[in-house]
Amino acid sequence: MIPVVFGATLILFVMLFALGNPIDSIGGERNLDRSVRQTIIDKYHLDDSLPKQYISYMGNLAKGDLGESILQRRPVKRILGDGMPWSLKLALTAIAIETFFGIVAGVISAVRRYSFLDVFTTIGTSVLVAIPVFWLGLMLQLLFGVFLRNTFIHLPVSGVDAGWRSFILPALTLASVFTAITARLTRTTMLEVMRQDYIRTAAAKGLPERTIVYKHALRNAMIPVITNIGLDFGSLIGGAILTETVFSWPGIGRELALAVLRKDNPIVIGGTIILIMAFLLVNLLVDISYGFLDPRIRYD
Amino acid sequence: MAEIVEAPVGGEEATSAQTRLPFESADSLLVVRDLVVHFHTDFGVVKAVDGVSYSVNAGETLAIVGESGSGKSVNASAVLGLVPPPGKVHRGEIIFQGQDMLKLDDQRLREIRGNRIGMVFQDPLTSLNPVFSVGAQVSEAVQIHEGLARKDARERATELLSIVGIPRSRERFDDYPHQFSGGMRQRVMIAMAIAMKPALLIADEPTTALDVTVQAQILDLLGSLQQEFGMAMILITHDLGMVADQADTVAVMYAGSIVEYGTVDDIYYRPLMPYTLGLMASVARMDQARSGRLRPIRGQPPSLIFRPPGCPFHPRCDYAREVCWQEQPELLEYDQQHLAACHFAGNLPEPIRKDEP
Ligand SMILES: Nc1ncnc2c1ncn2[C@@H]1O[C@H](COP(=O)(O)OP(=O)(O)OP(=O)(O)O)[C@@H](O)[C@H]1O
């Protein structure tokens, strides 16, 4: 985990350095006063060489200090800390949607192969995978926020002020691609598992169809599916950047997107480090949970 | 040559439900008549089982012998109504204890599967569910039919595991299939299959996937369980030598049909059909000093989509004459209870092709 963080920060540093001095974006259109400019440069060590900046940043990082935002004048840790719960809640809601609808649709598709529902799911998932997330977000906003605004099913299209209703559109948007992928993976895996010899054994015992499908087959099919959902959680955090921006969601993703535009480098680096750590942590948890799902790789 | 009697097997005519099969009696547990199973695939219709008829008496063993792809497994799964898609039973009768299995609804079929007919499959490595403990899988076999409480089922399953020779069965109850060797897994499969003391046990090449040393042990186990429970058994194999002392009757399958059918002694010592002769030459015989090399049957089994015209074996047969590729021989009774599908059964001409040195 540590080497990954080292490597990632180094790459970020080099890229941000190449983009030039962030000082110009601070004043916006106006030119800054010479002395003010110099003060800021001194404060943030903006004229130091790349290795020097990197080493001092890593030194602070080791102490748990992510530095201070150039524009917001607040510690990066505080800014990201404020966004974190919102990002987590959104990601968890999306995971719940992905897990439930993805698996249900996939199982129905597999069990009722070539039925109307299967065809519907196949077409639906192709469409969901193909359309860009931000476009889907905008269309949902248009539909539920504008066209349906005078009906009882209108939904909030930005911010988090409307309680659970605020979650619906962002979470659906964020979950869309992942739900589609999970549905397809579930369908394929179920069909694959249903062909296995042990399914025939279960049938030869005299078990009813539903026990065979929902106990013997599903339990096996869930191994790759759950693993994949776990790994999606990492990608979801990344995917949140677009969704949070479209829905003005006060999470880390939107903060990061804004910081990139404004060249607020401390937030960009700090935010990326947090995302990477979250990603790695989730992968670790997925690895550990393997053992619970699959007795063949239980460590004991 | 013995009088030739028309047997009710094969041919184009519809099922002759009233005619007796050679080994059929009032005692017959299972009577299969003119069973046809087709697989509709993209390449054409695979005639995996093409009109087979046989019977199994209570407590007796029928060995079904044949090369890979001759339709043995498909035939066996048809008995339990478990032909995998896209397979379909096209016609025929499967009378088990007086009921036609093909006419039973799903509920009734399930009451028979695993209860009155047990089945052991070819590959023990893939036939157990990897995510459930072996104990749970055996318990399930008991629970489903007896509705036992979980604790009683566990007790019964432990007992079954020790009956089939799993050492320390109580401790190993919660172990998973991957923690067992191939032979032990096959024992677990057998424990599940005999859990309900079935009247019929179908064992589909129960030893093919196992080490030679373990093969005999598994066959011994099946034999002693059969004695103990008085089960009838269908023992599928491609090595007649292995099962000769357990079988009462033998059906030889070739390309989806039975080509020779008789008592084990007749098939073993007095084979009528060149394919059976070839099978005998290709396996080590336990009762004879090895005379010369084992000779595999030359050539490949035929396509089940485009069967050769005439006798399906003629392209590989050393004795084939013109009639063999023009007319399909019927399975006829040449001797008392000894049937063969060969134009020259019991009266083979000189071989045309010399055996390879
Ligand atoms: N699922 C399937 N789809 C299409 N064809 C099939 C299927 N299962 C079996 N068959 C066909 O049926 C034929 C008979 O297969 P079967 O498994 O009964 O052979 P077998 O005698 O048991 O051979 P083996 O000794 O290898 O087990 C095969 O040649 C195969 O082409």
Ligand SMILES: [Mg+2]
């Ligand atoms: Mg087979």
